[in-house]
Amino acid sequence: MQTVVPAERMRAECNSTLGTRLCFAVNSTIDTAHVVPKEQDRHLRSSGETNMDTGEDLSCLKMEGIKVEDADSCTGLSDETRQRLSISDRPSSSCTKARGKFRPRLLATKSFPPYSQCIGGLGEDDDWDNYLDSDSPLACQSNAKEEKPVAYEADDTAKYSRDVLRAKWKSRRKEKLGGSLDVGTDGCDRWRLSEKRRVENSGIQGEHCDKDEGKHRRGKSFSLKRGGSNAEKEDGKPSPILPSAHSAAHENSSSVEDPKGQNREDDEVMEPSGHRHPILSKLLHSSTSSSCSSINLSSESDEVFSDLDDAVSKRKTFKKSRTWKTFLTMMHWSLKRQSSWVSKGGEVLKLYSELEAKCLDSLMRDPLRPFVPQYYGLVTRGEHCYIRLEDLLNGLRRPVIMDCKMGVRTFQEEELIKARTKPNLRSDMYQKMVKVDPSAPTAEEHEQKGVTKWRYLQWRDTTSSTSTLGFRIEGIMMEDGTVQRDFRKIHTLTQVTEALLYFTRSQLDTLNAYHSRLVDLKDALRSSEFFRKHEVIGSSLLFVHDHNKASVWMIDFGKTMPLPDSKEVQHSIPWVEGTREDGYLIGLTSILTALSQAISLAKGQQEDS
Ligand SMILES: O=P(O)(O)O[C@H]1[C@H](O)[C@@H](OP(=O)(O)O)[C@H](OP(=O)(O)O)[C@@H](OP(=O)(O)O)[C@H]1O
Numbered sequence: 001m002q003t004v005v006p007a008e009r010m011r012a013e014c015n016s017t018l019g020t021r022l023c024f025a026v027n028s029t030i031d032t033a034h035v036v037p038k039e040q041d042r043h044l045r046s047s048g049e050t051n052m053d054t055g056e057d058l059s060c061l062k063m064e065g066i067k068v069e070d071a072d073s074c075t076g077l078s079d080e081t082r083q084r085l086s087i088s089d090r091p092s093s094s095c096t097k098a099r100g101k102f103r104p105r106l107l108a109t110k111s112f113p114p115y116s117q118c119i120g121g122l123g124e125d126d127d128w129d130n131y132l133d134s135d136s137p138l139a140c141q142s143n144a145k146e147e148k149p150v151a152y153e154a155d156d157t158a159k160y161s162r163d164v165l166r167a168k169w170k171s172r173r174k175e176k177l178g179g180s181l182d183v184g185t186d187g188c189d190r191w192r193l194s195e196k197r198r199v200e201n202s203g204i205q206g207e208h209c210d211k212d213e214g215k216h217r218r219g220k221s222f223s224l225k226r227g228g229s230n231a232e233k234e235d236g237k238p239s240p241i242l243p244s245a246h247s248a249a250h251e252n253s254s255s256v257e258d259p260k261g262q263n264r265e266d267d268e269v270m271e272p273s274g275h276r277h278p279i280l281s282k283l284l285h286s287s288t289s290s291s292c293s294s295i296n297l298s299s300e301s302d303e304v305f306s307d308l309d310d311a312v313s314k315r316k317t318f319k320k321s322r323t324w325k326t327f328l329t330m331m332h333w334s335l336k337r338q339s340s341w342v343s344k345g346g347e348v349l350k351l352y353s354e355l356e357a358k359c360l361d362s363l364m365r366d367p368l369r370p371f372v373p374q375y376y377g378l379v380t381r382g383e384h385c386y387i388r389l390e391d392l393l394n395g396l397r398r399p400v401i402m403d404c405k406m407g408v409r410t411f412q413e414e415e416l417i418k419a420r421t422k423p424n425l426r427s428d429m430y431q432k433m434v435k436v437d438p439s440a441p442t443a444e445e446h447e448q449k450g451v452t453k454w455r456y457l458q459w460r461d462t463t464s465s466t467s468t469l470g471f472r473i474e475g476i477m478m479e480d481g482t483v484q485r486d487f488r489k490i491h492t493l494t495q496v497t498e499a500l501l502y503f504t505r506s507q508l509d510t511l512n513a514y515h516s517r518l519v520d521l522k523d524a525l526r527s528s529e530f531f532r533k534h535e536v537i538g539s540s541l542l543f544v545h546d547h548n549k550a551s552v553w554m555i556d557f558g559k560t561m562p563l564p565d566s567k568e569v570q571h572s573i574p575w576v577e578g579t580r581e582d583g584y585l586i587g588l589t590s591i592l593t594a595l596s597q598a599i600s601l602a603k604g605q606q607e608d609s
């Protein structure tokens, strides 16, 4: 017996709560409406009272995976429609909410499982007990409660906590079998259990989406030949092999596509019946355990995760879920993103912003299209609207990722005007500032315990390479899942070159591939009308590679503004207030220079060895 929940009811249930911040979507079936068995539906409801320690209510999650009978809910666009339809006409009323509204509060805890575990799982269900018996850091982390904001407890506390946790875990498994939800005594446990259930019971189903669109004009990824001196073709250029990230999946993944073109790996994550999947459930256990640990919010140190020895061997045992890889990458970057993104087979959903949707729409008709994730339109989930984007990590195995925020400034001119005319003091930004450098705020700011957003962003720009080199490395995630954000302190080109060598492990073919792709991007930027007519602020270049592919993509257009009155910007000159110049090309040139230097050094290293 199956239940289809009408959109109205779904909305009513969502609205009765504080709102949705986080939606998990793990089913790869994109064009099939998912229908939830009654039993599963009951579970979904029972988790409704659950809270995460964010103070956010996530009860809408329980509705994910239920077919929504909503004409508005999908705006998958055909090429033709895409060309004609103005974005502002499309969003349903629920899409008109500004993305910023849904940002979660900053938390006292912030931690996610080491990536290596996420992609590899932690073993079969019973391994959880074994895992807790081990001296793994996570076993300790899982017990660090909110009132103890320390990642690692003293040994004896940890042992005690492990026992407690094991007991809780066992009782929970029992509950699960019995079907009742017993809320734990701490928020941490509640979150884990409910989150797990949500995901297990979800299976959010997408709408029809014409994914073939955009496949025809994909940006190129470069195939990397390992073992040889580099990945160059006979003509000395890296060989562009892939017309699309989607086809990358065909060529390099161990997964097999079914006749519908869906990836079976993803299917394995979430069984349609809603049964627990070993990888997913492990992921969630570990996710929770660490979510309750306290890794401080300092943006300089909070994203560095340790690897676990046995994770590597266990990883081999399990198939990987690309969907989760992508989602966790986003979570790793920033807590904020945990609330703004949904990861789904082959595509990702980003919380709607009108500005970004408009940009993406224009970009689909611009020479820059091959350098931007394909945009599939909008979709409504619960009461929120999302932008549907191609998943740039699809087809990559153990991807290595670098996010470079482009431009000589990351604040919009309007922020500066606001700071002067109606200053809004942000205590969260003040705290982030103090954490990095207690002497950074002025005496007045210390007294107010707040800074304006402009002041904070500008401080970030001047303490990184943004102001001087026209870009900064926001973060790097290596293949083992370790995420590092210390690069934001980098100032010089030499330091950038070192970072690039680290990021690519001095692999010449990878460096060459990136260089070549960026040269092509520069050409496309020159001929792009979109680029000429937009002020591009806070946008990133996303570098992604694995053992045999590398590519760079333009992402994040949430602060990219069209210029008024057919004004144009050069992007290559320093910013002076009122000019709207962003210095994007200054950044691109710096990266190209650093890449060239890295290539020379890597060549030297190769010759030496
Ligand atoms: O990275 P840290 O130092 O934490 O600072 C963040 C980033 O600058 C965000 O930009 P991005 O999303 O490009 O990374 C910005 O979001 P905006 O994009 O809204 O400017 C945040 O502003 P708030 O969202 O206002 O907190 C700001 O707190």
Ligand SMILES: Nc1ncnc2c1ncn2[C@@H]1O[C@H](COP(=O)(O)OP(=O)(O)O)[C@@H](O)[C@H]1O
Pocket: 326, 329, 330, 333, 336, 337, 340, 348, 373, 389, 390, 391, 392, 393, 401, 403, 540, 542, 555, 556, 557, 558
């Ligand atoms: N299309 C995509 N496919 C896969 N990962 C993506 C995609 N877009 C963004 N990401 C990941 O999410 C992170 C945040 O993306 P971004 O667009 O900058 O979001 P925000 O506006 O929240 O800062 C990126 O650094 C990247 O790791």
